Amino acid sequence: MKKEEFFGDILFLLTLISPFVSLVIISIFGEPEVFSALGMTRYIWIMLLFIPIGVLSILIGLKLKKDKQEYKKNIIVAVIVLPLLAIFGSYRFIDSNISYDTDNIITIENKMNIELPREIKIATSKRDSYDISYVKITDDKSKEKFEQEIKNSQLWEDELDFYIKSVLPYEIQIQSDNFEYFIFYNVTTGQYNDSNFAKGNYKVMFIAYDCDLQKLVILDNYEIKSNSKSKV
Structure with missing residues (x-):
């Protein structure tokens, strides 16, 4: 049980920081000093790569709930972060301009x-x-x-x-x-x-x-x- 709680804490933390980590990576590859915001848009899809972390956080949260352990933070943070990653991560493929x-x-x-x-x-x-x-x-x-x-x-x-x-x-x-x-x-x-x-x-x-x-x-x-x- 302790392993699941530890794993849940790790996934919670990774899910929480995933938007910020992805933005750091995007800014490195996107070279905004050259390409302005367009450079970051080129690599905005990188956000989509962090979605599995949030999904796993929800799954471990449901497992903790079933075992009557502390689970809310995993599910709440994932529910907030996942739509952000999906929406912004898809922008490259939506903007035809x-x-x-x-x-x-x-x-x-x-x-x-x-x-x-x-x-x-x-x-x-x-x-x-x-x-x-x-x-x-x-x-x-x-x-x-x-x-x-x-x-x-x-x-x-x-x-x-x-x-x-x-x-x-x-x-x-x-x-x-x-x-x-x-x-x-x-x-x-x-x-x-x-x-x-x-x-x-x-x-x-x-x-x-x-x-x-x-x-x-x-x-x-x-x-x-x-x-x-x-x-x-």
């Missing part, structure tokens, strides 16, 4: 007429008015080659123009100070890094690169509206 398809980088290349690394991990979120991708270069040689291409290119800027920054989504604006290189492309006019806009609507794209984190942030399918004849 998130993609981890590396072929998205080819689409960006074709639109902007530039070359980007292929040895990557990518997470793309389709928002209501634009798409945003977080990219990590996973190969050191590819990183070195890409950075050399940036330095040799006339398209990449090492400072972000104030007016260009002002038309970007707020979440991009607040991140931009952490990046070293930028490229802004006006799809409508075919011009790069031009902050002069005549009156009208423009489809634009934007990429920022962080050398230390080997990280790219890519803005796509974004439309700006200018009411001026010069800078917005």
Whole structure:
């Protein structure tokens, strides 16, 4: 009987901490410093792996109840934790607005007429008015080659123009100070890094690169509206 009580205490404790342990593991694999919350969403399914612990806690609780031992904590905690693990753990498979398809980088290349690394991990979120991708270069040689291409290119800027920054989504604006290189492309006019806009609507794209984190942030399918004849 003591073995069952000891086993019940262990399962109770493991069930109680399972959401926190799973989040720690997810944050390690998900690299939120690169991919933001999208990185954690990629590995949120790890929560599902902890469900058997809660199920066993319920079973041992029922056995303890049958033997008239202390059982409530095992069942109560498991009943609370299991739905959380199941709901959050299934989110990756429910949200169709998130993609981890590396072929998205080819689409960006074709639109902007530039070359980007292929040895990557990518997470793309389709928002209501634009798409945003977080990219990590996973190969050191590819990183070195890409950075050399940036330095040799006339398209990449090492400072972000104030007016260009002002038309970007707020979440991009607040991140931009952490990046070293930028490229802004006006799809409508075919011009790069031009902050002069005549009156009208423009489809634009934007990429920022962080050398230390080997990280790219890519803005796509974004439309700006200018009411001026010069800078917005």
